Amino acid sequence: MSGISRRRFLAASVAGCAATTLAGPRKVLASATFTGYPDGMGVLVDLTRCVGCRSCEAACNKEQKLPAPDRPFDDMSVFDETFHGGKQKRRPDENAYTVVNRYNPENAAPVYRKVQCNHCNEPACLSSCFVNAYTKTEEGAVVYNSKVCVGCRTCMVACPFHVPAYSYSSALDPVIKKCIFCYDTRLKKGLPPACVDICPQEALTFGKRKDLIKIGHQRIETHPGRYVDHLYGEKELGGTSWMYLAPVAFDQVGFDPNPGNEPIISHVKDFLSTVPMVLAIWPAMFTGFHLLAKKQKGDDDHEHDAEKQHGDEGGEQ
Amino acid sequence: MSAKQTLTTLIMALVLIAMGSVVAAADMPDQVSLDTMVKYFDSVEFDHAMHTELGEDCSACHHHTTGTGTSDERCISCHAESEAVADVSCRSCHVAARFSADQINIVSSNVYLYHIDKPGLKAAYHWSCVSCHEQMDGPTGCQDCHARTPEGDALYREDVSGSPIAEATEH
Numbered sequence: 001m002s003g004i005s006r007r008r009f010l011a012a013s014v015a016g017c018a019a020t021t022l023a024g025p026r027k028v029l030a031s032a033t034f035t036g037y038p039d040g041m042g043v044l045v046d047l048t049r050c051v052g053c054r055s056c057e058a059a060c061n062k063e064q065k066l067p068a069p070d071r072p073f074d075d076m077s078v079f080d081e082t083f084h085g086g087k088q089k090r091r092p093d094e095n096a097y098t099v100v101n102r103y104n105p106e107n108a109a110p111v112y113r114k115v116q117c118n119h120c121n122e123p124a125c126l127s128s129c130f131v132n133a134y135t136k137t138e139e140g141a142v143v144y145n146s147k148v149c150v151g152c153r154t155c156m157v158a159c160p161f162h163v164p165a166y167s168y169s170s171a172l173d174p175v176i177k178k179c180i181f182c183y184d185t186r187l188k189k190g191l192p193p194a195c196v197d198i199c200p201q202e203a204l205t206f207g208k209r210k211d212l213i214k215i216g217h218q219r220i221e222t223h224p225g226r227y228v229d230h231l232y233g234e235k236e237l238g239g240t241s242w243m244y245l246a247p248v249a250f251d252q253v254g255f256d257p258n259p260g261n262e263p264i265i266s267h268v269k270d271f272l273s274t275v276p277m278v279l280a281i282w283p284a285m286f287t288g289f290h291l292l293a294k295k296q297k298g299d300d301d302h303e304h305d306a307e308k309q310h311g312d313e314g315g316e317q
Numbered sequence: 318m319s320a321k322q323t324l325t326t327l328i329m330a331l332v333l334i335a336m337g338s339v340v341a342a343a344d345m346p347d348q349v350s351l352d353t354m355v356k357y358f359d360s361v362e363f364d365h366a367m368h369t370e371l372g373e374d375c376s377a378c379h380h381h382t383t384g385t386g387t388s389d390e391r392c393i394s395c396h397a398e399s400e401a402v403a404d405v406s407c408r409s410c411h412v413a414a415r416f417s418a419d420q421i422n423i424v425s426s427n428v429y430l431y432h433i434d435k436p437g438l439k440a441a442y443h444w445s446c447v448s449c450h451e452q453m454d455g456p457t458g459c460q461d462c463h464a465r466t467p468e469g470d471a472l473y474r475e476d477v478s479g480s481p482i483a484e485a486t487e488h
Contacts, residue, residue: 058473071482078482201444207421207425
């Protein structure tokens with residue numbers, strides 16, 4: 001305890017804390033205002049056009065070389081399948097990166113909704129991944145490197161859309177599985193994903209995200225009464241590459257009606273900014289406490305040693 | 318001009334008129350092959366002649382490009398005076414590869430373009446055909462119009478034998 005006085009140590013600790021607290025949020029704020037790559041691609045999903053043919057599921061299965069389904073893709077009885085006491089409809093899993101569900105809104109015709117990764121501008125999965133397995137590519141896809149995935153499943157908890165699935169069936173190398181926007185085989189080459197390609201109704205419109213926003217609003221304007229006046233995903237959670245138009249309120253077709261416009265990282269940035277502080281300052285601070293404590297009781301050390309010796313002798317008797 | 322010359326001219330004129338109507342009839346196909354999904358589904362041999370006899374105006378399908386023109390308010394602000402165009406086939410406006418890089422760049426680069434959302438050929442067919450068939454009790458099932466190819470059967474996994482789910486199955 002000769003190199004540093006108690007006063008200097010405490011002063012440095014306080015200064016360090018203050019510096020981290022003040023500097024932290026400013027840095028993170030910059031990352032939470034990212035609104036997507038300028039030429040990032042996206043898909044506009046028009047729920048008024050989908051007829052529930054499940055062709056997108058079939059095309060996805062083939063393109064991504066997924067295992068055989070339990071039932072053929074033209075079996076429409078899957079729309080009756082529910083989970084968890086009838087509340088939960090089908091969800092994407094390790095064998096199906098996309099599923100179509102049917103909803104029966106009040107006083108309206110059935111509405112079909114395709115579920116898959118929405119490829120957020122600021123993905124919560126990416127923010128939460130501590131091995132950096134996720135990447136938001138400039139084409140707009142949120143992809144992941146399964147070679148570095150350690151299977152911690154944090155992204156499954158972080159995703160506001162409950163999209164990433166886990167290969168529970170793999171005993172030796174379980175990893176995360178989800179829609180990658182056909183990045184490797186199509187998007188990278190400027191091609192639309194397989195689901196868009198096969199859709200007979202053009203319920204899925206592929207294009208630059210910024211153009212899809214214009215197209216979405218044009219559809220709402222030119223078809224009064226056909227849509228609710230909202231383009232879901234334009235602003236939600238910092239914006240998503242996949243966006244939706246619906247004929248009824250979004251909560252009637254399984255969407256979280258108000259997830260907020262802040263990306264998930266905004267909710268955790270205050271906490272995350274304290275992590276470096278804890279990692280950098282706590283070791284120094286507690287080492288300081290330890291050394292101070294040690295110095296204070298320095299004179300008693302011999303007494304302790306003596307007591308210990310006595311104890312040992314007692315044990316031998 | 319002798320009587321013989323007059324007769325010849327008259328016959329020539331009649332022949333020309335007759336030829337003209339033959340050309341017009343030949344322009345309007347009796348049958349159109351709709352082949353946007355031939356990989357997985359057989360092409361649809363669309364009976365154009367039969368559909369023209371249903372008595373609908375041509376513009377019911379061809380918008381403002383032929384027939385009496387459109388009455389849609391959104392369209393007539395620009396197309397009220399539009400004349401019939403030379404090529405009225407669906408594919409002359411609705412491109413098969415709607416989502417090709419070229420098409421996406423046309424939308425992206427032209428800020429004055431109004432038709433930024435023109436449906437592709439496959440969607441144009443399905444919307445036109447199915448919406449009308451629903452009203453007129455025409456066929457609306459996928460394979461009512463186009464049978465699936467063996468490759469289509471493979472895509473939809475006809476090989477798996479899971480039985481349909483009983484109504485409202487819970488897990």
